[in-house]
Amino acid sequence: MKNIRSSLLLLTVLVLSACGGEPPDNRPGQPVAHRRAAFKEILKAFEPMGVMFRTGSFDAAKFQQLTSELMARRDAPWDYFLPDTLYPPSHAKAEVWSEPEKFARAKRDFYAATDRLAAVAGTTDKRTAEAAWSAVETTCKGCHQDFKTR
Numbered sequence: 001m002k003n004i005r006s007s008l009l010l011l012t013v014l015v016l017s018a019c020g021g022e023p024p025d026n027r028p029g030q031p032v033a034h035r036r037a038a039f040k041e042i043l044k045a046f047e048p049m050g051v052m053f054r055t056g057s058f059d060a061a062k063f064q065q066l067t068s069e070l071m072a073r074r075d076a077p078w079d080y081f082l083p084d085t086l087y088p089p090s091h092a093k094a095e096v097w098s099e100p101e102k103f104a105r106a107k108r109d110f111y112a113a114t115d116r117l118a119a120v121a122g123t124t125d126k127r128t129a130e131a132a133w134s135a136v137e138t139t140c141k142g143c144h145q146d147f148k149t150r
């Protein structure tokens with residue numbers, strides 16, 4: 001009975017998420033849903049830093065906190081890019097799989113930039129922090145340009 005109830009709950013969640021106009025991820029293990037959720041978590045740590053810089057409200061302690069959250073989340077998406085996992089609702093490009101070395105390079109750039117961000121995370125100098133943050137953003141955008149449809 002408990003199983004039936006939780007399957008119904010899962011079904012409801014799937015149907016509700018399908019209402020967003022996107023098909024649910026019905027594959028075993030839901031690799032697409034997992035990697036997308038993992039990227040959203042990365043964004044939740046990353047975006048508020050950008051807001052701080054844009055609105056001139058740099059807070060060194062908050063910057064440090066968000067950076068450590070980003071570092072804790074940066075490994076999460078990658079293992080879900082399994083072979084043969086390009087299907088709706090994924091927004092990945094086929095090049096993730098057809099150009100694995102290039103994808104690996106984009107990932108290395110991201111790791112190098114986030115390492116540098118972590119290295120300055122204790123700074124009280126807004127410009128140092130912002131430069132390191134922007135360098136990370138460049139690697140997000142660079143990879144999205146080549147490997148994400150939109």
Ligand code: HEC
Nearest residue numbers: 036039040043046090091092106107110139140143147148
């Ligand atoms: C090495 C490549 C790469 C890097 C680096 C990268 N991403 Fe992505 N990102 C992707 C790919 C590929 C997708 C599409 C995944 C899918 O839909 O299957 C994606 C999807 C996303 C999504 C959409 C999630 C959703 O709801 O569908 C967000 C948000 C995102 N990335 C944020 C970021 C941020 C922020 C950074 C940098 C801090 C970043 N990404 C760095 C490759 C990358």
